[in-house]
Amino acid sequence: MSERLDVKKTYKLVVNGAFPRSESGRSYQVVAADGKFLANVAQASRKDLREAVVAARAAQIKWWNATAYNRGQVLYRWAEMAESRREELVEHVQLAEGLKKKDAQLSVARAIDRIVWYSGWTDKVTQVLGGANPVAGPFFNFSLPVPSGVIGVVAPQQSSLEGFVEAVAAPICVGNAVVALASELRPTPAIVLAEMTATSDFPGGVLNVLTGFTGELVAPLATHEDIDGVDLTGSGELSDELARLAAGSIKRVYRARANDDENSLRQLRTFVETSTVWHTIGQ
């Protein structure tokens, strides 16, 4: 009796709640940490990026118009989905990063816990970052954090799942939509996790994930005028040049720092705008 032949998975992009191949038809080989062939992954083009931004822009309004309570539930649902497919994620992280199983399990657990952490932030951030302002006059004046809009994320190259979660969950939890470039060499854990948004009640387009060559996609990401902010943490030595390009449309730019505290809200604050409303008070 012959051994059963595995059914291999095709890794595709996550755009607008669907799973397309690259419009270019291109793909590239991804190998595991041990150098063995892992998969042919879709190699996104600039056009795929453009489509993803269009989807993100449309989705962002729906996402922000949902209640904060609802956004928290959706993010929590995402954590539930990840938890139920934990073993699969562990396997992907193990292969991608070459970790021992135990370390991969810890990494996945931390990633899921961070989604849970962010799911709790959706309906706190307004109170924590906003407030009423006692202006010297007959006005009711309040400041609210509102999402910047569409955020382009260059996910960390090394930390395939935890780094990805850290980069996308924060902007999403405050109401942004994200177009993320997964780790070029280790894209599969991010793709698998992103697929789970399809079963987590995310409006399509809130999280879009592209796989491909970072060097090819980051410049169009940094210069795209309809992207409001960029997280360049995973762009390595290109980071400075990309930050310069991002200046063309006055983007908000975030780069994780070595000494970042995981409780810092710097990343959340980078991708929200404080909107202040004055209203007259009178009889």
Next chain:
Amino acid sequence: MTDHSLTSELGGLSYDPAPESASIARLQPSYGLFLDGEFTAPESHEQFASLNPATEETLATVALASSADVDTAVACARRAYTKVWSKTTGAERAKYLFRIARLIQERSRELAVVETLDNGKPIRESRDVDIPLAAAHFFYYAGWADKLEHAGFGASPRPIGVAGQIIPWNFPLLMAAWKLAPALAAGNTCVLKPAETTPLSALILAEIFQQAGLPDGVVNIVTGDGTTGAALVDHPGVDKIAFTGSTEVGRLIQERVAATPKRLTLELGGKGANIVFEDAPIDEVIEGIIDGIFFNQGHVCCAGSRLLVQESVADEVLRRLLRRVDQLRVGDPMDKNTDVGAINSAAQLERIRELTTWGEEEGATRYTSACELPDRGYWFAPTVFADVAQSHRIARDEIFGPVLSVLTFRTPEEAVAKANNSKYGLACGVWSEKGSRTLWVAQRLRAGVIWANTYNKFDPTSPFGGVRESGFGREGGRHGLEAYLDV
């Protein structure tokens, strides 16, 4: 309504000139730089003139700081940061700021006169808005200096270090206060670069720092032009750049600091939409439109330069608006009854003329106040363009002058769409008696500040700043501290 039995001219009571006295300014003929608590000798620098835009006369000459001067200023600020200011407790920093606030109040009349002479804005505005708000800003941030652990940025937020601050010419002293007060409260030292055309009130402020006994080098002031600003932006000894000015320059600055560890906040241009619904309180709407675009000659980044009015009331609003525009008293900024003063510079006047010429060429209907303009100085009569389309340049580009573009809309959704159809996002106005709709609109506007049934109001407790190409970071309120803390 074709035959009029009677026309009641507004302003039947003509007002005799009521000029404020220029001698109150006590200006010196020439100024050096303010470095390490002292003014340098004026003759040790190349000098340039600061003009009174209402007369084109030279008020004083000021030093053009070279890059070597900027080096010195940054070195002074660094030394003051390391040796003095970082060792000064929050409570002591607070007291310096309270002192400064009081001294601004004490010298408010002099500051108002200097501001009006140097900038061209009406004395009523410098007296009633600029100077009191500048003092209030120092008062507000004084109180934060020893309470930073309660500001929501962690248990012991640290200052950033040396801040390079570049400010515009439209509210010279107020912008200096917006920059300096939070920076000093948070524990930073500063190098301030005032605008080329309006350096004088900052130099009076330097005298106030001396009177307050502020430690040497905590604030250094380098007057100059764009090259001075560039030297400050590029200086490796600066940890933080805060800039208020045009989006063009802001973009350059963001590019130049992109590859450095410098922190950056930008407060840039705008094309504010002032949205008027059919149920709005019409008489207050008219005043709000006037305040929105003609306050400070329209030299306001958050000016309500696009009027979006619901079609059902558009004719009525326009009729009343034009009547009111004609009433504006344009002329001598030193006259206490002047509503609209001088354009700040020949260059700005040229830009306004160019853009308004475009407006005519694009087919918008131009209405210009019949006010008489003085022969000398830089002047532009209050102007309204009707029949403006979204695609017209005058509906998209920031004019930064007393020029209003009027567009119409039919539904709240269309109003929001048109308001957001701009690369900018600084401020918007919403006028309606219906609270639920006002909040619905406010929630959807992409703007850092939204004024409902009012416009162009400012307060030190209220965060101000833009979204998209209007910049990032906030000035004012608890939020304003973030720009000067290492968080």
Next chain:
Amino acid sequence: MSIAPLRPVDARDRGILVPAVVSIPTIHNEDELRRYLSALSGVDAVGVESRVAKLSTRSLKKSTKLTAIDLAISMVDLTTLEGADTQGRVTSLCTKAMRPDPSDLAVPAVAAVCVYPDLVAHARRVLGDSPVAVASVATAFPSGRASLSVKLLDVAEAVQAGADEIDMVIDRGAFLAGRWGQVFDEIVAVKAACGSAHLKVILETGELVTYDNVKRASWIAMLGGADFIKTSTGKVGVNATLPFALVMLEAARDFAEQTGQLVGVKVAGGIRTTKDALKYLVVVNETAGATWLTAEFFRFGASSLLNDLLMQRLKQRTGAYVRPDEFSGD
């Protein structure tokens, strides 16, 4: 009302446009009145108050100030409305009204003296054929708490006694209870009882409290036939204020634009200084315009204001500050 699409406006078109054709809307019933008033835009209190605060910073100097002081004097309704009023007091008031400053004949007479109905005849006798009008409060002033027949009799007697102007009070209770039709009908009835006498309708703004109410009450009064709308009786806690005056002047301006009918505005109660009076004139000047800058369309109901105007007038002319005893007490 609509106008042609916006176009470059000719100098002739500037200012307030008053149509030649008079067309006061006819109100047939309370529903129509309610619909009419509901169509008026609201008033934002903060906007009104900040507008007058800004106008209050206007600085009137030199000849402008002198012109304004003389104008203010000519607009005074010199008033005494006390239970202790006597013929003697009214005599001295009338004397002062005709010639406020006996040492300077260039000082204009005031517009009117304002007294209770029972002193109208006496005032009329003292004033003789001088241009100073006799105004009388009526309609159970100041509360208005009497039947309509009593109010109309009050008016008729005052007119009979020689009053040129009647200052009526509206029924604030009816207004606040939403019975706008009743308020309107009373004004119409009083107007009829006035005959050729001018009717000033006192809104008692201090009891209407909100600017929206004051705006609506102004329109009810104007639609009902008022020649003047007046802020206050001077008998309640809050009398004339600049914001109330602004709202009423805007209403009068809009009414003129819509109907061709010019209605005056009278501010009364609490205006004691020249500085205050000039602020009102600035508000008139910059909202309603020059047409209202005459005693025909703007009045100050006041008693002590006149002496301060005279003192400031003398100070403007001589440069020296004046002692209060320079002018007679009343």
